[in-house]
Amino acid sequence: MAGSNEINANESKTVVPLNTWVLISNFKLAYNMLRRPDGTFDRHLAEFLDRKVTANVAPVNGVVSFDVLIDRPTSLLARIYRPAPATASAAVALLPDLCRSPSPDPFPVIIFFHGGSFAHSSSNSAIYDSLCRRFVSLCGAVVVSVNYRRAPEHKYPCAYDDGWAALRWVSGEPWLRSGKDAKLRVFLAGDSSGGNIAHHVAVRAAKSGVEVSGNVLLNPMFGGNRRTESEKRLDRKYFVTIEDRDWYWKAYLPEGADRDHPACNPFGPNGAKLEGLPFTGSLVVVAGLDLVQDWQLAYAQGLKEAGHSVKLVYREQATIGFYLLPNTDHFYQVMDEINDFVGSNL
Amino acid sequence: GRSDRYFKKKKEKMKRGHQDILHGGGGWYAVAPEMERGKRKTTMGAAEEGGDVDELLAALGYKVRSSEMADVAHKLEQLEMAMVSSAATNDDALLSHLASDTVHYNPSDLITWVDNILSELNAPPPPLPTPQSLPSADAYDLEPLPALPAPATPLVLGSDPQSEVAPSPRDRKRMKVCSSPPSSSTTTDAATSAAAALPVVVVDSQEAGIRLVHALLAGAEAVQQDNLKAADALVKQISLLATSQGGAMRKVAGYFAEALARRIYRPQPRGGVGCCSFDSVAFDDMLHMHFYESCPFLKFAHFTANQAILEAFAGCRRVHVVDFGMRQGMQWPALLQALALRPGGPPSFRLTGIGPPQPDNSDALQEVGWKLAQLAESIRVDFRYRGFVAASLADLEPYMLLDQDADGGGGGKDEEPEVVAVNSVFELHRLLARPGALEKVLGTVRAVRPRIVTVVEQEANHNGGTFQERFTEALHYYSTMFDSLEGGAAAAGADDGGPDQALSEMYLGRQICNVVACEGAERTERHETLAQWRGRMDRAGFEPVPIGSNAFKQASMLLALFAGGDGYRVEEKDGCLTLGWHTRPLIATSAWRVAAPAEDPLSALAAR
Numbered sequence: 001m002a003g004s005n006e007i008n009a010n011e012s013k014t015v016v017p018l019n020t021w022v023l024i025s026n027f028k029l030a031y032n033m034l035r036r037p038d039g040t041f042d043r044h045l046a047e048f049l050d051r052k053v054t055a056n057v058a059p060v061n062g063v064v065s066f067d068v069l070i071d072r073p074t075s076l077l078a079r080i081y082r083p084a085p086a087t088a089s090a091a092v093a094l095l096p097d098l099c100r101s102p103s104p105d106p107f108p109v110i111i112f113f114h115g116g117s118f119a120h121s122s123s124n125s126a127i128y129d130s131l132c133r134r135f136v137s138l139c140g141a142v143v144v145s146v147n148y149r150r151a152p153e154h155k156y157p158c159a160y161d162d163g164w165a166a167l168r169w170v171s172g173e174p175w176l177r178s179g180k181d182a183k184l185r186v187f188l189a190g191d192s193s194g195g196n197i198a199h200h201v202a203v204r205a206a207k208s209g210v211e212v213s214g215n216v217l218l219n220p221m222f223g224g225n226r227r228t229e230s231e232k233r234l235d236r237k238y239f240v241t242i243e244d245r246d247w248y249w250k251a252y253l254p255e256g257a258d259r260d261h262p263a264c265n266p267f268g269p270n271g272a273k274l275e276g277l278p279f280t281g282s283l284v285v286v287a288g289l290d291l292v293q294d295w296q297l298a299y300a301q302g303l304k305e306a307g308h309s310v311k312l313v314y315r316e317q318a319t320i321g322f323y324l325l326p327n328t329d330h331f332y333q334v335m336d337e338i339n340d341f342v343g344s345n346l
Numbered sequence: 347g348r349s350d351r352y353f354k355k356k357k358e359k360m361k362r363g364h365q366d367i368l369h370g371g372g373g374w375y376a377v378a379p380e381m382e383r384g385k386r387k388t389t390m391g392a393a394e395e396g397g398d399v400d401e402l403l404a405a406l407g408y409k410v411r412s413s414e415m416a417d418v419a420h421k422l423e424q425l426e427m428a429m430v431s432s433a434a435t436n437d438d439a440l441l442s443h444l445a446s447d448t449v450h451y452n453p454s455d456l457i458t459w460v461d462n463i464l465s466e467l468n469a470p471p472p473p474l475p476t477p478q479s480l481p482s483a484d485a486y487d488l489e490p491l492p493a494l495p496a497p498a499t500p501l502v503l504g505s506d507p508q509s510e511v512a513p514s515p516r517d518r519k520r521m522k523v524c525s526s527p528p529s530s531s532t533t534t535d536a537a538t539s540a541a542a543a544l545p546v547v548v549v550d551s552q553e554a555g556i557r558l559v560h561a562l563l564a565g566a567e568a569v570q571q572d573n574l575k576a577a578d579a580l581v582k583q584i585s586l587l588a589t590s591q592g593g594a595m596r597k598v599a600g601y602f603a604e605a606l607a608r609r610i611y612r613p614q615p616r617g618g619v620g621c622c623s624f625d626s627v628a629f630d631d632m633l634h635m636h637f638y639e640s641c642p643f644l645k646f647a648h649f650t651a652n653q654a655i656l657e658a659f660a661g662c663r664r665v666h667v668v669d670f671g672m673r674q675g676m677q678w679p680a681l682l683q684a685l686a687l688r689p690g691g692p693p694s695f696r697l698t699g700i701g702p703p704q705p706d707n708s709d710a711l712q713e714v715g716w717k718l719a720q721l722a723e724s725i726r727v728d729f730r731y732r733g734f735v736a737a738s739l740a741d742l743e744p745y746m747l748l749d750q751d752a753d754g755g756g757g758g759k760d761e762e763p764e765v766v767a768v769n770s771v772f773e774l775h776r777l778l779a780r781p782g783a784l785e786k787v788l789g790t791v792r793a794v795r796p797r798i799v800t801v802v803e804q805e806a807n808h809n810g811g812t813f814q815e816r817f818t819e820a821l822h823y824y825s826t827m828f829d830s831l832e833g834g835a836a837a838a839g840a841d842d843g844g845p846d847q848a849l850s851e852m853y854l855g856r857q858i859c860n861v862v863a864c865e866g867a868e869r870t871e872r873h874e875t876l877a878q879w880r881g882r883m884d885r886a887g888f889e890p891v892p893i894g895s896n897a898f899k900q901a902s903m904l905l906a907l908f909a910g911g912d913g914y915r916v917e918e919k920d921g922c923l924t925l926g927w928h929t930r931p932l933i934a935t936s937a938w939r940v941a942a943p944a945e946d947p948l949s950a951l952a953a954r
Contacts, residue, residue, distance in 0.1 A: 013419070018415050018416065018419060019400050019402055019403055019410070019415060021419060022403070022410065022415060022418050022419050022422065022456070023403060023406065023408065025419070025422045025423075025426070026408070026422060026456060026460075028426075029422060029425055029426055029429065030453075032429060036442070042446070044895075044898065044899040044902045044903070045450065045895055045899070047898075047902070047915075047916070047917070048450060048453070048895045048898045048899070048918050049450065049453045049895075049918075051406060051407025051408065051453070051454060052407070052917055052919075052929075053407070053543075054543050054545035054929060054930065054931065055543070055545045055546060055547070055929060055930075056543035056544060056545060057544050057545075057546050058542075058543065058544050066545075066546040066547070066548060067545070067546065067547045067548065067928060067929045067930070068547075068548045068549075069547065069548065069549045069550075069928065072549075072833075072836075075912050075913055075928070077547075077928055077929060079929070094559075094560070094563055094818070095546065095548070095556060095559045095560070095563075096556050096557075096559065096560045096563075098546075099556060123929075124929050126405070126406045126407040127406050130405055130406060147929075324406070325402050325406075326402070327402060
């Protein structure tokens with residue numbers, strides 16, 4: 001079975017725990033069935049296969065969640081996660097308590113954009129519900145997980161518009177302000193496509209004079225027309241392929257656009273200049289076995305060259321999705337980095 | 347298989363008549379396995395028995411036993427190789443087959459999911475049942491039946507071979523409904539409800555709306571604490587606050603306030619029938635009809651249940667459907683049509699419709715049957731119908747449902763036995779109002795050996811905990827329900843949904859009244875969650891029949907056509923389908939069959 005089509009499953013199996021391998025391989029194979037060669041997407045099967053959880057105002061490990069309709073015309077929902085209100089110990093949190101500040105002291109509000117390469121998952125996907133709950137416990141944050149519109153049904157710039165709508169909504173909620181100066185301490189965070197969205201919403205915020213306390217980008221999804229060294233070296237080796245990346249960009253980007261479109265390649269030939277803008281500071285986490293790492297590293301470099309603060313965390317032996325299961329050093333150490341970053345920018 | 351062994355253990359426990367800790371090899375449960383289930387927040391299924399489920403994957407919605415992890419990994423590799431090699435030969439057919447033709451089941455049960463796909467690669471699947479056409483009531487002219495004048499002579503038991511009446515009220519009283527089993531039938535499982543989620547969708551985070559909810563919850567608390575003076579004051583405050591609200595929230599608040607007031611003042615029920623109820627079954631059916639028209643919940647219920655029934659009836663020549671809540675028979679035209687279009691032709695179809703007694707002695711149940719018979723004739727489906735009047739499903743006995751024409755009539759010994767489907771849409775929860783009633787009914791169902799049992803229920807716990815907890819849960823549930831009615835109207839471009847919406851709200855309002863103001867046998871709207879129903883069905887000797895991706899897809903497409911479909915969502919959970927508004931599931935369809943019989947306990951032990 002030699003040849004370029006051989007998938008060396010053994011390689012990826014040696015770098016992740018077996019249950020992680022099963023989880024991500026399952027996604028990979030399921031996702032393969034959903035992408036059609038003609039660019040359409042089997043949305044019904046995708047929704048059938050996606051494991052979802054409902055919100056829950058009964059505290060679980062001290063965290064409660066509830067869903068909010070942010071924008072009725074687009075059915076834009078967000079799931080809010082927060083520390084269980086003080087009044088409800090084991091009892092169910094009541095609505096008035098939910099929309100009260102968790103603390104008079106400064107606390108972060110993390111607007112989170114889930115991953116899925118712009119096409120997959122939702123804010124009520126189990127993998128992201130789990131991650132957001134962890135952020136609450138980690139940082140004492142209120143997390144707002146945005147259920148943005150997805151490709152290919154909704155192309156650029158829908159996801160960014162939804163992200164902006166979420167930031168505007170958050171800005172209008174008095175209970176999300178904290179500290180003596182009653183300030184909104186908002187962070188934009190996301191993994192994969194969510195990281196890409198966080199960047200672009202942050203740009204809009206910078207241009208609009210909306211203050212963002214920090215960006216947290218986990219394996220953010222960027223790309224470009226040329227094939228980088230990491231893409232060629234790691235193609236098909238660790239769950240992800242160039243072919244699927246191309247498919248997702250084609251599904252998200254406007255008709256006829258190529259991957260040097262600024263949405264995909266913000267520091268490429270068509271990118272906007274960020275010099276002089278009050279763009280926020282960023283924590284960028286890159287997995288060393290992610291085939292698009294060259295683009296992610298170029299992104300971090302681009303921010304630096306534009307005069308903006310970047311903390312780069314490079315996890316050499318990490319694959320995509322390492323943050324989904326709490327079973328590696330990568331997971332715990334990156335969570336610590338996130339906590340430090342948020343805490344020091346509060 | 348695995349699920350067989352699981353149910354074997356359940357049967358042995360029941361046989362021994364106690365629920366001690368069972369010990370032995372891995373897989374025996376500690377006392378009250380439903381508590382275990384509640385704790386793990388997973389449902390019963392093959393993966394739970396015989397070994398530990400990987401906790402990390404379980405938290406993400408996948409049930410995989412640790413001992414099977416390597417096996418699952420291997421199968422995923424095999425699947426990938428098959429997919430890769432088909433891509434190499436540029437054979438998109440396989441991939442598109444896997445996506446569009448393969449029916450996927452129960453994705454949480456990962457090993458079975460992969461197994462199914464792998465077996466698809468080796469053997470072509472059997473043809474799927476013809477998709478049902480979208481139901482359109484006007485095509486079959488099932489308008490609400492007008493109240494018929496009282497017949498000259500009262501309906502006599504047994505005189506009309508096609509409309510049978512269950513034993514008269516006097517006889518029913520003499521009949522022992524059931525010997526009383528453990529109280530777990532009407533009390534809820536505390537552990538499950540503690541672990542159960544309470545999902546909330548806030549559609550209006552305005553200050554006024556929040557104060558209104560606050561007042562409602564405070565009113566419930568006051569009632570809980572028997573502080574009727576405070577409760578009364580709060581009810582008045584609620585009414586005042588509600589006037590400043592718009593839309594769904596105002597209406598929901600109105601119904602909950604009224605229900606609270608009824609509970610506080612306990613007005614005499616009309617005609618002694620029970621609070622918040624009307625004498626006329628026809629009125630009830632009329633509200634039900636408008637609810638059917640104005641939002642997709644009942645259509646979804648019928649559609650998904652019919653899908654499961656169609657699949658269960660595949661290849662059968664004689665079929666029998668028992669409908670626990672016949673009403674206007676809205677579910678059956680679509681099934682008849684799908685059967686008519688079946689490759690190989692329709693089976694001969696028998697329908698038994700159960701309905702409540704009509705105070706005016708009209709035979710609405712029979713009328714519906716006649717109309718369906720006319721339809722069946724027009725599409726050339728051999729059709730027989732029998733209606734049963736029963737004040738409670740617990741009055742049914744197996745002999746009423748079994749095929750009395752078998753071994754008689756045409757066909758004789760060579761004739762295929764009848765394949766039975768039992769269908770219950772929003773009927774089972776009523777039985778929880780009387781101890782033992784559900785067990786009796788499920789026993790009757792088991793006794794007719796159905797191929798499939800389809801159950802649709804509200805996805806909420808309105809039957810547990812304290813009054814205050816019930817009130818809170820119901821408030822969130824019906825707020826979402828009412829919002830979906832508003833959302834549907836708005837999406838259709840209407841300022842309001844007209845009489846359909848108003849009457850649907852009344853239909854729901856009566857449920858609210860029952861949940862809040864009634865107690866004991868009168869409180870029939872005892873909704874419970876899918877997780878709770880799974881426990882009940884399991885204990886009654888049923889195992890789940892997963893509903894697959896084809897039904898999911900078709901239901902989703904049906905919703906897309908429904909104005910206001912944007913907010914409606916179909917979800918799959920452990921083989922069942924739910925329909926919800928935004929992220930809140932509101933009703934759930936599940937399918938069941940009788941679990942495999944228990945083996946000899948000693949050989950089961952040896953096998954471990």
